[in-house]
Amino acid sequence: MADPAVQELREQASKLRAFADHVQKLPDRVDGEAAKMEWSGPLTDRVRGEIRTWKSRCRDVADRIREEAERLEGEARQLADKAKAGARP
Numbered sequence: 001m002a003d004p005a006v007q008e009l010r011e012q013a014s015k016l017r018a019f020a021d022h023v024q025k026l027p028d029r030v031d032g033e034a035a036k037m038e039w040s041g042p043l044t045d046r047v048r049g050e051i052r053t054w055k056s057r058c059r060d061v062a063d064r065i066r067e068e069a070e071r072l073e074g075e076a077r078q079l080a081d082k083a084k085a086g087a088r089p
């Protein structure tokens with residue numbers, strides 16, 4: 001049976017990856033709807049620029065969340081390796 005601490009780290013890493021995917025997809029619907037609209041006016045460029053900025057920020061945050069997930073996965077591997085080394089006769 002796997003070490004509960006290793007399992008917990010891996011589950012948390014998995015949850016973080018799923019959360020990162022969700023964060024990255026947040027602005028997609030707004031961007032998609034804005035792209036479908038035929039609109040113009042003094043604020044059009046500003047609004048589209050803000051949407052691009054939001055997409056970029058969400059992507060950056062998602063990348064940081066994925067980095068944390070990788071860190072947790074690495075800790076889980078180290079812990080599992082230590083457990084294997086300790087179990088050897």
